[in-house]
Amino acid sequence: MSARIYYIARNTFREAVRDRVLYNLIAFALLLSGAAILVGQISIDIERLVAVDLGLSAVSLFGVVIAIFIGIALVSKEIEKRTLYTVLCRPVRRWEFILGKFCGLAGTLIVNTSFMAIGVFGALLYVAHKFGRPDAWIFVALYFIILEFLIICSLALLFSSFSSPLLSAVFTFSLFVIGSFADDLRGFARLTHGFTRWFALAAAYVVPNFSTLNVISRVAHEQPLGMHLIVQNTLYALFYTATVMSGAVLIFEHRNLK
Amino acid sequence: MAAIEILGLEKTYKVGFWHSRPKRALEPLHLSVEEGEIFGFLGPNGAGKTTTLKLLMGLVFPSAGTARILGREWTDPEVKQQIGFLPEQPYFYDYLTAHELLDYYGQLSGVTGAERKRRIPEVLSRVGLTDVKGVQLRKFSKGMLQRAGIAQAILHNPKLVFFDEPMSGLDPLGRREVRDLMEELKHEGKTVFFSTHILSDAETLCDRVAIIHKGVLRGVGAVEDLTSTVQGKIEVVWQGTRIPASIKALSSECHASGDRVRAVINESQQDVAIDALRRERMRLIAITPVRTSLETYFIEKLQQVQQPVEAAMRTNA
Numbered sequence: 001m002s003a004r005i006y007y008i009a010r011n012t013f014r015e016a017v018r019d020r021v022l023y024n025l026i027a028f029a030l031l032l033s034g035a036a037i038l039v040g041q042i043s044i045d046i047e048r049l050v051a052v053d054l055g056l057s058a059v060s061l062f063g064v065v066i067a068i069f070i071g072i073a074l075v076s077k078e079i080e081k082r083t084l085y086t087v088l089c090r091p092v093r094r095w096e097f098i099l100g101k102f103c104g105l106a107g108t109l110i111v112n113t114s115f116m117a118i119g120v121f122g123a124l125l126y127v128a129h130k131f132g133r134p135d136a137w138i139f140v141a142l143y144f145i146i147l148e149f150l151i152i153c154s155l156a157l158l159f160s161s162f163s164s165p166l167l168s169a170v171f172t173f174s175l176f177v178i179g180s181f182a183d184d185l186r187g188f189a190r191l192t193h194g195f196t197r198w199f200a201l202a203a204a205y206v207v208p209n210f211s212t213l214n215v216i217s218r219v220a221h222e223q224p225l226g227m228h229l230i231v232q233n234t235l236y237a238l239f240y241t242a243t244v245m246s247g248a249v250l251i252f253e254h255r256n257l258k
Numbered sequence: 259m260a261a262i263e264i265l266g267l268e269k270t271y272k273v274g275f276w277h278s279r280p281k282r283a284l285e286p287l288h289l290s291v292e293e294g295e296i297f298g299f300l301g302p303n304g305a306g307k308t309t310t311l312k313l314l315m316g317l318v319f320p321s322a323g324t325a326r327i328l329g330r331e332w333t334d335p336e337v338k339q340q341i342g343f344l345p346e347q348p349y350f351y352d353y354l355t356a357h358e359l360l361d362y363y364g365q366l367s368g369v370t371g372a373e374r375k376r377r378i379p380e381v382l383s384r385v386g387l388t389d390v391k392g393v394q395l396r397k398f399s400k401g402m403l404q405r406a407g408i409a410q411a412i413l414h415n416p417k418l419v420f421f422d423e424p425m426s427g428l429d430p431l432g433r434r435e436v437r438d439l440m441e442e443l444k445h446e447g448k449t450v451f452f453s454t455h456i457l458s459d460a461e462t463l464c465d466r467v468a469i470i471h472k473g474v475l476r477g478v479g480a481v482e483d484l485t486s487t488v489q490g491k492i493e494v495v496w497q498g499t500r501i502p503a504s505i506k507a508l509s510s511e512c513h514a515s516g517d518r519v520r521a522v523i524n525e526s527q528q529d530v531a532i533d534a535l536r537r538e539r540m541r542l543i544a545i546t547p548v549r550t551s552l553e554t555y556f557i558e559k560l561q562q563v564q565q566p567v568e569a570a571m572r573t574n575a
Contacts, residue, residue, distance in 0.1 A: 003365070004365075004366055007366055011351070011354075011362055014353070015351065015353055018353040019353075081349045082345055082347075082348070083351055084317075085312075085317055085345040085348075086343065086345065086348065086363065086407075086410055087366060088316065089316075089317070089338060089342075089343040089420075090338050090339075090363065090366045090367045091335045091336065091338040091339050091368060092335075092338075093335060254319070256271070256319055257312070258271070
């Protein structure tokens with residue numbers, strides 16, 4: 001069972017690696033990290049802050065674009081091109097297929113993030129000439145970015161298991177934008193009353209809370225992150241991803257592949 | 259033991275914007291395919307052939323009914339280890355090479371590494387793709403993709419192979435090779451179930467055929483039985499270019515082509531024709547009973563469906 005998931009994941013990874021669009025996006029991200037050097041040079045005394053902020057933001061932004069771009073096509077493209085037929089006619093369960101696809105995309109994003117992180121550290125070394133103890137928190141920020149990608153991957157997979165790539169992209173991106181303001185949504189709920197309050201509160205808890213995973217600014221300002229935040233964010237991201245993936249599997253298990 | 263037992267499988271799709279309009283794709287289908295036979299599933303486009311295959315492969319879910327494959331429930335994942343499937347107009351991961359594709363499918367089918375190492379070159383050679391095994395599939399022609407499709411269907415040495423329109427996209431030589439391959443599979447003791455609308459292929463290859471039209475099974479039987487309706491007529495073939503007057507008087511159909519003449523006469527007049535040829539010192543080549551072709555049977559079955567519809571339309575008009 002686990003072997004089949006691994007084979008599907010490896011093939012998904014191979015597909016992404018052989019896609020030229022991916023390299024363009026990574027190149028853009030690295031360029032943006034490089035731009036952090038230039039901007040850092042004209043920002044007196046805050047070179048490090050600009051390099052970290054801009055570099056991590058580039059990693060996050062391009063990672064989200066890659067997650068959505070590849071994620072929405074993972075299942076729908078297989079159905080549209082009927083490549084799925086020759087997979088599911090083998091002893092492969094549908095949930096294994098979905099999980100394999102998810103793992104493959106997650107693996108792709110982790111590898112991409114690692115490459116882009118090298119760019120960020122390179123830019124940081126260029127502007128600061130050395131690494132300091134607070135730079136270790138960059139790893140935590142990168143870890144949270146990867147958790148963010150896992151949630152986005154699962155959402156893209158969920159939507160692509162029942163809708164077209166275009167609609168999947170719209171839904172996933174909308175949830176990413178709303179989720180980035182989840183804390184503000186909760187704040188808004190506290191200010192309102194009655195139905196609006198309940199509706200805003202429900203929406204705030206249903207949409208993924210990406211704002212809690214975004215610690216780029218804190219890391220750029222060399223603010224330490226507590227262990228409880230790491231544990232809390234890890235559990236939250238894993239629970240959210242698992243829930244969304246269960247939904248994707250449930251839908252896909254009952255779908256007719258016409 | 260029956261390789262495939264279809265017990266009332268049926269499929270109704272919900273169509274329309276709200277998925278509220280039912281569309282019947284397959285009426286309850288009862289069909290049995292014996293082990294070791296080549297079974298042709300015939301029907302015009304849109305008859306329900308692909309729907310039936312998709313139901314058996316678990317790609318779509320039936321509205322009712324069940325099936326057994328190789329003695330097990332058709333939904334049992336273990337069954338899938340024993341079957342191979344070539345979809346209609348197959349499309350594969352075009353970023354993979356033929357070798358990588360087969361390796362991937364072999365892994366998914368549970369074929370061990372050592373076995374894959376042995377089987378992949380063997381299968382590639384069998385479908386004539388050895389020379390292009392390192393080429394990405396995006397550079398393959400339609401015919402080459404079809405060959406790759408056949409290779410992936412037989413890679414794991416399945417007991418039962420489903421081919422959906424296997425001759426589609428192949429040139430005459432390719433079609434011949436596929437026919438030969440299907441016969442080889444039969445000789446290896448495998449069961450081959452293939453759908454087609456090319457009747458000559460079915461007539462040449464199949465032990466038995468089923469005809470489906472508009473989602474309804476119209477007939478099943480051995481090809482010989484379906485085509486053996488001897489209409490009391492024989493075909494006489496002799497060498498020459500001339501038709502003796504006595505044979506001309508007997509026959510309604512006489513054709514000369516090249517140095518041969520063919521005449522269809524009543525069986526009872528066989529001796530008269532032979533005597534006439536002897537008298538004229540002409541060389542008799544063959545006398546064969548006239549059989550209805552599978553095509554004739556097929557068209558008859560389709561017309562049986564259309565006639566009541568046309569009659570109803572006339573009544574309504």
